[in-house]
Amino acid sequence: RTAKSAGTGQWRRYEPSMTDQVRQSELRAALGAAIDGEALLLEYQPIVALRTGRTVGFEALLRWQHPTWGRLLPGEFIEVAEESGLIVPIGEWVLGAAMRAAGRWRDAGQARAPYVSVNVSAQQFRSDGFVDTVVRLLAQTGLRAHGLVLEITESLLLRDDDKVWHALELLRARGVRVAIDDFGTGYSALGYLRQIPLDIVKLDRLFVRGLTTSRRQRDLVEGIVTLTRALSLDVVAEGIETEHQRQACLATGCTYGQGYLFAVPMPETDTVSWLAEAHRAPPP
Ligand code: C2E
Ligand code: MG
Ligand code: MG
Ligand code: MG
Numbered sequence: 001r002t003a004k005s006a007g008t009g010q011w012r013r014y015e016p017s018m019t020d021q022v023r024q025s026e027l028r029a030a031l032g033a034a035i036d037g038e039a040l041l042l043e044y045q046p047i048v049a050l051r052t053g054r055t056v057g058f059e060a061l062l063r064w065q066h067p068t069w070g071r072l073l074p075g076e077f078i079e080v081a082e083e084s085g086l087i088v089p090i091g092e093w094v095l096g097a098a099m100r101a102a103g104r105w106r107d108a109g110q111a112r113a114p115y116v117s118v119n120v121s122a123q124q125f126r127s128d129g130f131v132d133t134v135v136r137l138l139a140q141t142g143l144r145a146h147g148l149v150l151e152i153t154e155s156l157l158l159r160d161d162d163k164v165w166h167a168l169e170l171l172r173a174r175g176v177r178v179a180i181d182d183f184g185t186g187y188s189a190l191g192y193l194r195q196i197p198l199d200i201v202k203l204d205r206l207f208v209r210g211l212t213t214s215r216r217q218r219d220l221v222e223g224i225v226t227l228t229r230a231l232s233l234d235v236v237a238e239g240i241e242t243e244h245q246r247q248a249c250l251a252t253g254c255t256y257g258q259g260y261l262f263a264v265p266m267p268e269t270d271t272v273s274w275l276a277e278a279h280r281a282p283p284p
Contacts (some may be wrong), residue, residue: 002165013080018045019052027080030066034059039065042097043265046274049118049238049256050250055278057115058105059258060098061265062090069099074129082123091124101140101268106147108272117149119181126163126245138174149200154186157196168197183224190227201228204252205239211248218252224254231281 032168034040044058052256064072081087121180124130127226138145150171156164157180179200180193184207193201203224210217242257249257260267266274 005220011118022035024080027077028086030069031064031081031084031086031090032075034064034066034095035086039067040090040093041065041267042094042101043267044101044116044271045258045265046263046278047114047256048262050237050246050254050257050279051220053278055114056112056115056256059118059151059265060094060101060273062094062119078121082121085123087121087124088127091120092137094118095134096134096137099137099143101271102142102147103141104268105271105275106143107159108275110275113147114275115147116143117148117151117178119151122153125150125152125156125167126161131167134171134176135174138176146177147284149177149179151181151202153181154183157192158186163173165197172197174201178257182238190224193227193231193233198233200234200236202236202238202258205237205259208237208239208245208259211252212242212244218248221254222252229253 014023030049041063042060042152043063044060046055047059048055051125062074062078064077066072081090096214098118100118102113105116106113107171120130134148138148164249172178177199178197179202180196180198181202182204183201185204201224203221207217207221207224225235234256235254236258237245237254238258240246240249240257240261242261245259246261265276
C-alpha cells in the first residue's frame with residue numbers, strides 16, 4: 001500500500017520530494033487510525049503569574065505516540081491533520097480531554113482552579129457545529145465556561161468572515177475566553193486588537209527573545225502591552241526561558257508567562273502534584 005510496505009524504504013531517504021509525499025499519505029492514514037486508538041495524548045504546560053509564580057492555567061499540547069515512529073510533536077503532523085480534515089475530530093477529542101483534565105484540577109481543591117487553554121485550528125473553528133460542540137462538551141464535563149480558553153491564530157481572522165466573528169461572540173457570551181496565539185508573527189495590525197472579540201493576547205516567543213536583546217523590540221512590546229491593557233486584555237508572554245526574560249517581561253507590564261523557565265509540558269498525571277508544589281513554593 002505504501003512505499004514502506006512495498007519494501008522501498010531504502011530510497012525514500014534519498015528522494016526528498018518522494019519521501020515527503022509518501023510520508024504525507026502514510027502520516028495521514030496512521031493519524032486516522034490514531035484518533036480511535038490511544039495514540040494521541042495531551043501534555044500540559046503551566047501558564048503562570050509572572051510576579052508570584054502562581055499557576056493560573058495550563059495549555060494543552062497535543063502529542064502522538066506512534067508505535068514505530070515514536071513520539072511526534074504537532075509540528076510533524078498538524079499540517080497533515082488540517083489538510084486531511086482530520087483536525088476536526090482530533091480537535092474535538094482534544095477539547096474533551098482537556099476539559100476533563102480541567103475538571104480534575106478543580107476537584108483537586110485549588111482555591112482558584114487553573115483554566116485550560118486549547119489550541120483550535122482555523123479549519124476546526126470554521127467547521128460546522130464548532131460552537132455547539134464546545135457548548136455540549138461544557139455541559140458533559142461540567143466545566144464552567146471560565147475554565148476554558150480557546151487559542152486561535154491571526155490567520156483565522158485574516159478574512160473578513162461574519163461566521164467566525166459570530167462564533168467568537170457566541171462563545172464569549174457564554175463565558176468562554178478567547179486568546180490570540182503567537183501574536184505578532186502574522187498579520188498583526190495593532191488596531192485590529194481593538195475590534196476582535198478577544199480576552200487574551202499570547203505574545204509570541206520571538207518578542208520575548210527580542211526583549212533582552214534590542215531596545216526597539218522592548219519599546220514595541222511595551223507598546224503592545226500598553227494597548228492591550230487599555231483594552232482590558234490579558235497578556236501571556238510565551239517562551240520564557242530565563243530569569244532575565246521573566247524580569248524583562250514584568251518590566252514591560254506583562255502579567256502572565258509560559259515557558260521552560262517555569263516548566264516544560266508535562267503529562268496530565270503530573271499536573272496535580274505540580275499544583276500542590278507550586279502552591280507551596282515561594283515566588284521566584
Ligand atoms: P503554541 O500553541 O504556540 O504552543 C507553544 C509551543 O511552544 C509548544 O510547542 C511548547 O512546547 C513550546 N514551548 C513552550 N515553552 C517554550 C520555551 O520556553 N521555549 C521554546 N523554544 N518553546 C517553548 P509544541 O507542543 O511543539 O506545539 C507546537 C504548536 O502546535 C503549538 O504552538 C500549536 O500551534 C500547535 N498545537 C499544539 N497542540 C495543538 C492542538 O491540540 N490542536 C492544534 N490545532 N494545534 C496544536
Ligand atoms: Mg498555543
Ligand atoms: Mg503560541
Ligand atoms: Mg508558538
